[in-house]
Amino acid sequence: MADAYHHGDLRAVVLRHAADQIAQDGVDRLSLRGLAQRAGVSHAAPAHHFGDRQGLFTALATEGFDLLAVELQAAGPDLRDVAVAYVRFALARPGHFAVLFRSDLLRADDPELTAARRRSGHALRDGVRGLEGVSDPAAVQLAAWSVVHGFASLWREGAFAGSDLLDPSADPESAARRIVDRLAFT
Amino acid sequence: MADAYHHGDLRAVVLRHAADQIAQDGVDRLSLRGLAQRAGVSHAAPAHHFGDRQGLFTALATEGFDLLAVELQAAGPDLRDVAVAYVRFALARPGHFAVLFRSDLLRADDPELTAARRRSGHALRDGVRGLEGVSDPAAVQLAAWSVVHGFASLWREGAFAGSDLLDPSADPESAARRIVDRLAFT
C-alpha cells in the first residue's frame, strides 16, 4: 500500500504478525508498537481495531478457537482422531494456541470470544459420541482434553526435550497418537 | 525492618510476593518495581538478587521444581497418587506452577534450574515403577504427565468453568482422582 491511510487490511495483518511473533518469542515479548512498526503504520493504529492489549489477545484467541473448531470437526468422529487433531492444531498454530486459555490476557466476557470457545467446545464434545460403552462420558471428555492439552503444552515449551522420554527428532503428531492409542477409558 | 539497608530477607520476601501476585493477576501484570515497593525497598533492589526479570522467574521456577519434587516423592510410589499430587501442587502453588514451563520467561540454561527440573523429573519417573505389566513405560509416563499437566492448567485457567463437564463446586483434587482412576494404561 502506497499511502498509509486506509491500509485496508490492518486488522488481519496485525493479527497475523502477532501470531507469528508469539510463536517465535512468546507472549511476553510482544509489543503493540512493534506490531505497528512491522505493519508500517503509526504506533497507535492497532488500538483503533483492538482497543488495547487485551483486545488484541482476545481477537487472536477468538480466531484461534474458530480455527480449532474447524480442525476438530474435520477430524471426527473418532475421539482419538479428534485428540490428535487438537495436538496438530496446537503445534501448527502456536501463536494462537498460546493465547487460547490465558485468562489473564483475555477479556473473558467478550461475546465473540465466548461464542467461538463454545463452538470448539462442541466440536470436542462431539468426539466423545464416537466412543461406546463408556460409563462416565464427562470424565472421558475431561481426560481426553487434559491429555492432549497437556501434551501439546509440554511439547511446545520444550519440557520433553531433556527428559529422554521421547526421541528428540520424533514428530509430535505420531507421538501423540502413540500415547492416545495406549490409553483406555473404562 | 526499621532500616532499609540489609533487609536481611529480601530475596525470599520478593519471591514470596511474586508467587502471590502471579497467582492473583497472572505473570503478565507482574512488575519488578511493584514487588520492590511492596517489600519496602528501592526500585532497583530486586535486581541485585535476581539480575533481571528472567532471573526472578528462573529463581521462582527453581524453587517451584524443588517443591514439586518433594510433593511427588512424598506421594509415591503409586503412579496414581503421584499424578494427583501433581495436580494438588499446581493448584496449591499456582504462582510457581504458572512459571515452571514458561521457557520464554526463564533462563533455560541456568544450572540450578536444570538441576531442580531434573529432580522433579526423577520423582515423576519413580512413580511409573509402581505400575506393572506395562509394555511401553515411556509412553505411560508421557501420558500420565500430560494428563495431570493438562488438567491442572485447564482448571487453573478456568477452562472447565463454563463447560458443564464438572460441577463448578467440585474440588479439583477429587476431580483429578476421578479422571486418573478411569484411565487405564495398556
Next chain:
DNA sequence: GCTGGATCTTGACAGTGACAAGTTAGGTCC
C-alpha cells in the same frame, strides 16, 4: 460537493526494565 464516520497520525503521559554510579552496613584482618 458536502457531510459523517471510519481509519489512521501526532503528541503526550505515567509506568516499566535495565543500567551505571554512588552509599551504607557488616564482617575480617592486622
Next chain:
DNA sequence: GGACCTAACTTGTCACTGTCAAGATCCAGC
C-alpha cells in the same frame, strides 16, 4: 580499634511500552 573489603541497597537516568486525547485524512452516501 581502625582500615578495608564486599555484599546489599539507593539514586538517577535512559529507552521503551501501553494508553489516551486531539487532530488529520480518506471514503461512501446523499
